[in-house]
Amino acid sequence: MKQSKRFSINERVLKWTKRHKKRNSIYTGLILLVALVLLGFVLKNQDFEPVKAMEKNGEEIKLTYLGNVELNKHIRKNDLNDTFNSIKDLLHGSDYSTASLKLSDFSDDRKTNIHKNLENVMFLKGLNIKSLNIINQVTDNITARDFSRAVEAQNGYNFLTGNGSNPINSKTVQQTIKGKKIANVSFTDIESDYADPLKNTTSISLEPNIYIPIIKKLKENNDYVVVNVDWGMTDERSVTTRQKQYAHSLADAGADTIIGHNTVVQEIENYKDTNIFYSLGNVTSEDFLSKNKQGLAVQQNWNGEHSKFMVTPIKSVGGKLTKATPNKIEETKLLNNIKGENVELKKENGGYVYEH
Structure with a gap:
């Protein structure tokens, strides 16, 4: 063997x-x-909590401010009504609301791109967005111009701030809400060290010789002026000296509220009775970083003289928006990040309020 x-x-x-x-x-x-x-x-x-609306009396005007909205082909695979369900009641209960929409690249075909982005605009209009700022980093000048014309054909002239891609274009939105004239204008800091100066911006260049006369004229002809600013920077939580200088200059020119649009949340400041939200972060984003899926929803009750603000943290989870419920450590970090000069935040109704 x-x-x-x-x-x-x-x-x-x-x-x-x-x-x-x-x-x-x-x-x-x-x-x-x-x-x-x-x-x-x-x-x-997952518990998706709605953002609670701040109570107001019949004399007040409720304004709502949101950050960046991205609705590209990946995000649109979700049910958008379901995605925005947590802020639907908030927006429908507002007298005035504004946000920034990032144009998306859906196709190599120009007409398809215009049509798909127009669908995004009309969806936000259906949520009761009254004025929309467009962020464009994907389309050429001609496409941006034709897109703006398509939006105006369905929504009228007083809906989109900016127009086409001219960096010195003075397109503004002026609407009458409950007898008060509210103006909205958008600027982009195209000279920022963080920005691509060749990008096809759809808002006005943030240049003093351009924005100062525009805002002064708007303030003369309107009761309230809301300014959107794309600072041309990403993922920076700290407010830069450049941002401060420009924001204070905008306020001195006559801006009542300044809404900044970066990819992450930044400080809130009250400067000479101008409310400056340096960045409200993102409403929706394709970015995988958690800080880029967070933002702030801001409500304002204005009686013509005084205002009460409520700031509510929001985030995107599993393709849906929800009111954020940070733990103690997260809340401390958030408050340290957003609480600026002359702003005393008090916790109330799921958010943080202050008055002036």
């Missing part, structure tokens, strides 16, 4: 490794499957 050959130690190790490699692949697959099921369960059962 032939004697079987004894395996060496190296051969035994190799044989054991091959045997367990097959088992490990099976175990890894099972663990991954269980993890995906648990993730789906968690997202399905």
